[in-house]
Structure formats: structure tokens, C-alpha cells
Amino acid sequence: MLAIMGSRCRCSTMSLTDGMRWASINPMHHTSATVSPFVRAKAESFGEPGLAWLDGLDDLIAEMEQQWSITVGQPIRGGTSSYVAHARTIDGQGAVLKLALPHFWAPHEIQRLDQAAGRGYARLLASDPDRNVMLMEALGPSMSQLGWPPEQVIKTVCATLQQAWQVELPETVPAQTGSSKAQDLAKLINRAWRGLDQPCSKEVIETALRYAERRAAAYNEDRCVAVHGDPHSGNAMQVLSPRSGAESGFVYVDPEAFVAEPAYDLGIVLRDWTEEFLNGPTRSLVRHRCGLLAEHSGLDGDAIWEWGFLERVATGLYVLEFGAAWGQEHLDVAERLV
Structure with a gap:
């Protein structure tokens, strides 16, 4: 012990x-x-x-x-x-x-x-x-390391998040909610876009800010769960042996832990596959993955799409501020979606 x-x-x-x-x-x-x-x-x-x-x-x-x-x-x-x-x-x-x-x-x-x-x-x-x-x-490899096809990833991620979303909501409203998250992302986008000398088009920024406004306005405490906040496949880790609470075979690490509509988490998942999106028919691929996320979760596809676009732009700008060149790839995908 x-x-x-x-x-x-x-x-x-x-x-x-x-x-x-x-x-x-x-x-x-x-x-x-x-x-x-x-x-x-x-x-x-x-x-x-x-x-x-x-x-x-x-x-x-x-x-x-x-x-x-x-x-x-x-x-x-x-x-x-x-x-x-x-x-x-x-x-x-x-x-x-x-x-x-x-x-x-x-x-x-x-x-x-x-x-x-x-x-x-x-x-x-x-x-x-x-x-x-x-x-x-101790845990095994992340889902992102297994080379799974996208539909298998999406199905397993949705099953794992269904477990994670069962965590009880806090008795008091936390400092971060889906509404404040959308507002914070809008502020980050405005600041970073100007500070980085506009690394993407104004149309991308205007679309992201419009989606941020919509998601903030859509916040409804009665439809919220305790979201993970960053449930990309690199944060989904395989358990070493079957156990209760990990029926999908995976559990999450590194939660940001706030309260929002569950579509927020799936928007983060949609932010994955950047290289594949850039090397193929971007819009149709992203739309198809969004549809799969909605199908396997039973959630609204438009909300997943808007959170996914908003987070793609915000993440791209954020990591560029710290010198991570891959942030530009996120923005390049966003350019093809407007």
C-alpha cells in the first residue's frame, strides 16, 4: 500500500x-x-x-x-x-x-x-x-497511438465520455462555464490574431467569433454536464486490465474540468485529424466526422461543428504564440471550412 x-x-x-x-x-x-x-x-x-x-x-x-x-x-x-x-x-x-x-x-x-x-x-x-x-x-497507450480508423476512435471516445459525463455537477456554479469559455475563446482569438500579425483570414476570425457568440448564448445550466474540457484522443488512455468505470477500455487524463453542454467536448474531438483533413477533401471529411460524432453521441451536430471550429481557430492561434508551428495547420483547415 x-x-x-x-x-x-x-x-x-x-x-x-x-x-x-x-x-x-x-x-x-x-x-x-x-x-x-x-x-x-x-x-x-x-x-x-x-x-x-x-x-x-x-x-x-x-x-x-x-x-x-x-x-x-x-x-x-x-x-x-x-x-x-x-x-x-x-x-x-x-x-x-x-x-x-x-x-x-x-x-x-x-x-x-x-x-x-x-x-x-x-x-x-x-x-x-x-x-x-x-x-x-499506471495506464497503457493513448488512443491516438493505436492507429485506429476514425469511426472506431469516435465510437470509443463517445462511450468513454458517456462515463466521464456521469460525474456529478458541483453544487455551486464553477468559475468556468460553457458561456464563459466561449467568451474567453473569443477574447483569445481577437488578441492573438492581432498579436501574431493576422496569420489567417478575417473571414476565419469573424466565423469563429460568430460561433463563440452563439455558443455563449446557447448556454443552459439544465443541459450541462461536467465536461472534460480537452478530450482529444491523446488524452484517452487504455487501461491495463478491465475494470469498473472503464467499460470502453479507456479512461481520460488531464481534465480541464468545467461545466458546459456536452457538445463542447465533441468539438474538441473534431479538432483532431488535422493532417488528414489537409490532405483530402477538407469540408466533406470534417462534415462526415461531425456527423459520426452526432450519431454516436445523440447530440446536436451544429453545436459540435461550431465548438469544433471555434476551438480549432483558438488552439491554432494559442500554440503559435508559444512557437508551435503546427498551429498554422489548424488555421489552414479552418480556411477551407469558411
């Missing part, structure tokens, strides 16, 4: 041995923590708190090893807002340690995982909300 020490730590009541196996080959050789250029740029954009986070990663890892009686191994690449690494507990079981950037939504992520208790989400084994640190069950 995991040893928990320190008054700031919260831990789930389940055993680490519940349905878990060590799934990596010799991942336990830990060296000095390094982050990707994207994560570094994002941390630096936070100013002094972000710089302190970067400087203190090694010390924080050492503290968590002692506090939770774990051994931290090699990093897991691919995250955009955290340092994530393999870990092993004192009794030899696999786990994943995540050290999130000092942003305001990290405690909401911890709260969502704790509340979900493994239903549609990775099991949270221990957490330190004051320091944005969490220990989670």
Missing part, C-alpha cells in the same frame, strides 16, 4: 494494486527533470511563479518521493502544461506522477479526478492540491 505522509496530501481510499500492472520497460532511471520547449515557454509566460516551478522541479520530485514512498523514473513525453513521469510505489506497483504548472485550474483537475473515482477517468491515488501534484494509476 502507498505510504501517505504530510498534512497537505489527499489520497483515494483504493489500493494501488487494484487492477494495476507495471507496463513500461525499465522506466525507473530518473535523471534531472527537463521539460519540452513548449512547456518551458508556457511556464515562463507565467512570470516568477512559472520560473520558480521550473527551478524547483528536481526538489519537488525528491520531496514527493519521500512523502509518498515512491521512486520516480523517466519522464512521459507529450504533456503541454506539466511534468509527468513514471513512478513505482514501495511495493513495486506502477503509477504516474504529475507535477502541474502553477495555474489556477490544476486544483480543479485534482478535484475532478477525486470526484470521478475512476469512472471515465484515471484513478487518483494521492494528491497534494497546494502544490498541484498528483499520483495516478
